[in-house]
Amino acid sequence: MENNGNHSNGAPRVKTTRTPGDRNWVKWGFDLHPEVFFVSGALILLFIGITLVYQEQTSATLTAIQGFVSNVMGWFLILSANIYLGTMIILAFSRFGSIRLGGQNARADFPLFAWLAMLFSAGMGIGLMFWSVGEPIFHFLAPPLNGVEAETGAAAQQALGITFFHWGLHAWGIYAAVALALAFFAFNWGLPLTMRSVFYPILGDRIYGWPGNAIDILAVWATLFGLASSLGFGVGQISAGFNFLFDTPDTTAMQVGLIFIITGFATASVVSGLDAGVRRLSELNIYLAASLMIFVILVGPTLFIFGSFAQTLGYYAASLPFLSFWTETFEGTQWQNSWTVFYWAWWISWSPFVGTFIARISRGRTVREFILGVLLLPSIVSFLWMSVFGGSALYLELNGIGNIAEAVNENVATALFVMLQNFPLTGITSFIGIVLVVVFFVTSSDSGSLVVDNLTSGGKLDSPVPQRVFWAIMEGVVAAVLLLSGGLGALQSAAIAVGLPFACVLLVMCYGLYRGLAREMADLEAQKLKAQEASLEEAVPR
Template structure:
């Protein structure tokens, strides 16, 4: 906690030196380690799919007779709200619209064309669906397995016991891992809270005329932090669960409204076309680095997103692990990968697709809203539909409640990480961490706004990439030894090896049979010859 306070104090008191140091460090990271973010993200996605389809999918996160703690609806609602609720509100319209107006460098498509619209949706899906949830899935699975299956507690270091042993996991190497998780969670969550404050301030400016200033953003952070404190005192089964369910219902109602009163047929056309395009282009998108393209664009979009998801991995991973007791590994991974990704596809097609349609047909000029800031895109799109003022207020309410649930969930995780992995950390500790994260968000907004939030996220996530890759190794090592996975011969990963062994065995058997047949014929020939003599 002292280290986080020190960084915040430096940013607040030494604004220029902090900005210079951050910019220099960011350039160095993008020049030297962009490839590592890209490769790591691909590893997490491939590993999630392989584990889910393998014999390891039968393992239960808890005792073999455990039952899920929450219903499917509550589980999905909490997982989705904690994972990226504010981000979807902020970028759900803004990202597709920005790529449509200004396609990525090197894409070769014309702005505001059909190709630009398809590319915009493909990149939005790439940044928001399978890959981020694979990052969360690996972290959550390792933590749930170590905590519920092995009973080691709720600390990230507990998942590294297979690599470093029980004793070292509890000494300084394990504490260093937990400290990195704390830093990543603080700054990753602060980025989300900062985005929420920016969007609420912009919504108030558009709908009520309140001045969009840093002072307004700070007032919003303070007010919503107070609401978070009330939610924190109500606990996981009341505050977070209730607000998460409300969020899902409100977001669904807003999406259905835009779908029905917006360009309905265009959205229906967009869903299969965009999804097919994304799946077809997944490999090229997933392997794009700065080698043959604009590194600056990559840092502002793909690398920022991967860093954001990685910095959220301890928080979201710990949280979804906490709410996933009693589920099987396969159920966990399929739920984490596909359900939020499917909802995200619908969200981007409805919200982003509507914005693209309004712009391309000339019904609304949304280019000015994008130039005014990504946070203005959602409200500009809603203003082009009936009762735009009412829906804008609903959108602001959604951002506020997502702010509260994100702060609440992250603070619960931070409290757990700093209280020896307790599943029920002291309320005062949870509140303290929530207030501190709000302070980090406020200071970063004052220092440099959205650019400062993005820079801090990428820098903090860099060392955590190595931690996450080591986590994959530790998880696989432990899953292979779990008797609940069943016999190894049924392992999906061994299928090719078994097939090769079978073919080789059959070939050897056939060769042996042929050789035996030749020997018998030779013996009969000799016997027949002797008889004639």
């Protein structure tokens, strides 16, 4: 792929020639980057084979890796998440905020509502469905911060506030950093839309050699394991929902079967492409999710929901500085290993997937509009969702209604359905909940396969269908083998294991992004000065 045009600001565009070996596969109906595709595929297949043969050993190894990352490097992940978010806030309000992705004359490819719907569905959908009731109840039963008695109003406030923290600005700051870097270097510099491109200011043309290949292979691994965690949570909730409604068996075999059935739906969506598949499914899910949320607001504890939303926003804002840098050093406890450290590693491992997807749909937006949109709008929606479902669950527990705490302790995947059991039309709302998780599963798998194929094809935005189908199937297989090897614990361990090395990659990426934006701004200012000088020359009488 050769691009010899110019930047929108007139500066020379960076050469983006693919490696000669890529062309050899075109005649066979493929369009891939062989080093990245085959090495990534071989490593994933090797992992699948080893895991199936040595399930117990794989589970033990993943647990040991999780223990090392959490106990030894947890502080590093916490500090890194703050650096990503801080970088985004600084860039949004800096002079770089006026730079437009795709050039100063570019316009947005998608209207605002479609853009937000795809952001929300790809970034957090399954996780919000799975944890919206379970996480607040977990913290309500065992408050992590000192001085708060369990199962009290203060515990409920802290529980919802910590849930906001895990699903708010830090998560979207990680996504925004990766997405902005990818979009900028792809749309403004003409580089391939892959992770290697964000290192061009540092590595130069070496991104086309083994350093770039290694970066993209690591991104493929991070994406697949991050997706596997989310898909595993989703299928666990779907299986629990079917058990709740239809008394079907809620077993690992059932969950693996559901993974392959729903992966089939995702494959069909992949074939449809970004606009026809992901966009329509994302918009459908937003309407369904909004309908379910409005229903719970109307029939549930309405005033409590709105009051908890407003009050917890204040608690979140007041506690954010402390929570952001809290590492449990002086408490000597291990709570964060299962929560904050896991979440940050999960978001980091998801970031190549979500970042690439957000970048693809964000051409035409300014840096400031992009950052504020990605940080604030999905965070507010997530906060409202958590207040509606988590807040309702806390209200029921505080007033001795229902047995949600018991359900969370026995099987957290059932928490949403047990909570809905306390409101009218339980069967209908629970079925809608299952449909939501299924569609979120499909859109996540769909988007993920497009992104992984993008990484393994050298940045191609429209590669052959069989390649996308291959990666959609691989995502389902990885999620299935992780469930077989250790259930949700293995899924969490895998996400943390790949999150640590990729955290280092993202730190270097932030520096490369700053250098790229600085060069772009210098070019824009030089062009503006040149235009002013030309205008003055024309105004001088001859």
